[in-house]
Amino acid sequence: MRISLAKLFFSFLKIGAFTFGGGYAMIPLFEREFVKRYGYLDEDEFYDVLVICQSLPGVIAINFSVFIGIKLRGKVGGFVAGLGVALPSFLIILVIAAFLFAYIENPYVEAAFKGVRVSVIALIFTAGFRLFKQNKHLFGVFMAVLTFALVAMVRLHPFFVILAMGAFGYITTKVGEVVRHASH
Amino acid sequence: MLLIKLFFTFLGIGAVAFGGGYAMLPLFERMIVEQHGWLDRSLFLDMIAISQMTPGPIAINSATFIGFQIQGVIGALVATIGMITIPVILISLVSVYREPFKNSKVVQAIFTGLRPALVGLIFASVFSLARDAVFDLWGLILFFVFFGLLAVFRIHPILVILISAVLGLIIYA
Numbered sequence: 258m259r260i261s262l263a264k265l266f267f268s269f270l271k272i273g274a275f276t277f278g279g280g281y282a283m284i285p286l287f288e289r290e291f292v293k294r295y296g297y298l299d300e301d302e303f304y305d306v307l308v309i310c311q312s313l314p315g316v317i318a319i320n321f322s323v324f325i326g327i328k329l330r331g332k333v334g335g336f337v338a339g340l341g342v343a344l345p346s347f348l349i350i351l352v353i354a355a356f357l358f359a360y361i362e363n364p365y366v367e368a369a370f371k372g373v374r375v376s377v378i379a380l381i382f383t384a385g386f387r388l389f390k391q392n393k394h395l396f397g398v399f400m401a402v403l404t405f406a407l408v409a410m411v412r413l414h415p416f417f418v419i420l421a422m423g424a425f426g427y428i429t430t431k432v433g434e435v436v437r438h439a440s441h
Numbered sequence: 442m443l444l445i446k447l448f449f450t451f452l453g454i455g456a457v458a459f460g461g462g463y464a465m466l467p468l469f470e471r472m473i474v475e476q477h478g479w480l481d482r483s484l485f486l487d488m489i490a491i492s493q494m495t496p497g498p499i500a501i502n503s504a505t506f507i508g509f510q511i512q513g514v515i516g517a518l519v520a521t522i523g524m525i526t527i528p529v530i531l532i533s534l535v536s537v538y539r540e541p542f543k544n545s546k547v548v549q550a551i552f553t554g555l556r557p558a559l560v561g562l563i564f565a566s567v568f569s570l571a572r573d574a575v576f577d578l579w580g581l582i583l584f585f586v587f588f589g590l591l592a593v594f595r596i597h598p599i600l601v602i603l604i605s606a607v608l609g610l611i612i613y614a
Contacts, residue, residue, distance in 0.1 A: 264530075266522065273497055275496055276496050276497070277493075278597075278598060278599070279461070279462045279497075279498055280498045280499070282612060283498075285568075286597050300563065301474065305543060308487070309460075309535055309542065312455055312458055314458045314529050314531070315458055315463040316455075316461065316501055316525060316528065317462075318501075319529070320532050323533070324532050324536050326555045327536045328536065330545045330582030335529075335533065339525070339529065342497075342498075342523075344498060345497055346495060346501045346502050347497075347501065347505050347521060349495050349496065349497070349499075349510060350497075350505075350509070350517070351514060352510055353491055353504050353506075353507060354509045354510065355509070358510075361487075365538050365577070365614055368613035369609045369610045370483070370486075370490075370551070370606070370609065370612050371609045371612075371613045372485070372583065372607070372609020372610065373487065373489070373574055373602055373606050373609060374483060374573070375583045375584050376583070376601050376602050377574065378465070378486070378570060378571050378575060378584060379565060379583075379584055379587035380489070380509050380530045380572045380591065380598055381463055381466060381489070381566060383588060383591040384463035384464075385463075385560055385563035385567060386592055387592075388460075388464075388556075388559060391556070392557040397557035397560070399557075399604075400554060400558050400560075401558070401560035401561040402556035402561065403561065404555075404558040404559075404560070404561025404562055405562075405583070407561075408562060408565035409565040409569065412470060413466055415457075415467045415471050415490050415512070416472075417473075418558065419555070420552045422556070423459075423555045424551075426550060426551050426558075429553070430549075430550035
């Protein structure tokens with residue numbers, strides 16, 4: 258069954274417009290729409306694409322939408338899907354940003370945001386805490402502490418630290434393989 | 442000139458933004474707040490709250506917000522497009538050459554380093570941002586309350602942000 262471009266666009270638009278909480282919150286909705294409801298993709302295929310999108314840089318929801326779009330309707334499909342998923346947030350934020358700058362001087366708005374800023378710190382901390390729990394092994398803790406020190410203390414640029422840590426992970430894995438190979 | 446700078450800044454963020462959402466905030470913070478001074482820390486935190494409370498991917502919301510703040514609607518467009526350019530090129534390539542990528546040992550090896558590094562990065566941005574958010578005893582108490590609500594009681598982030606706005610009004614207004 259071939260999906261029409263209009264339907265592809267509106268499927269992604271709908272998910273982009275009504276999913277709160279970022280890209281990961283969209284994954285179950287993509288699944289419901291494209292796997293369960295219409296059967297454009299099977300379950301295995303869906304999770305394959307998800308794993309691939311998670312291992313590439315960028316916005317996961319966009320990566321995912323473009324990949325699915327390309328798969329279902331080629332390059333035009335990829336464009337239409339990416340546009341559909343991004344358009345609602347783009348428009349909503351434009352309206353809010355314009356509105357916010359008109360009211361940010363208001364003392365009540367400022368007081369509310371003083372509380373909100375603390376909850377944002379807690380949100381980011383919680384995200385770090387959850388990710389930490391998945392990397393509690395010795396090497397993981399070492400890498401996390403090293404990265405923290407390089408970025409927060411030595412003040413290296415995160416861009417280069419990310420590249421360096423990726424390279425470091427690759428090298429240590431390879432060295433580990435060679436050592437294991439040699440000991441057999 | 443500013444638009445070109447905006448485009449390449451977001452191109453750079455998009456190129457190494459592994460892990461999605463909160464994992465890319467450290468990059469945003471260093472490049473947008475510290476390097477270019479396009480947003481101060483308080484507004485940066487406000488932006489994250491707004492991104493969380495509105496539908497859509499947090500990174501797209503952030504790029505739109507920052508771009509708009511710098512150069513209006515055209516700035517918003519340039520930042521958002523810059524952010525997704527490299528990832529979309531990569532996705533297009535991988536959608537064609539999929540099999541060699543899918544089970545790639547190289548990718549897996551790189552991620553053994555990247556995944557824990559993201560933990561360190563996220564805590565580094567907490568460390569840097571907290572100075573402008575948690576500045577009194579109330580802030581410290583609220584931080585632990587919100588962390589408890591999120592991590593222990595698993596209250597939805599949007600609800601926690603709403604609670605924090607009400608508490609902010611009560612305490613600081």
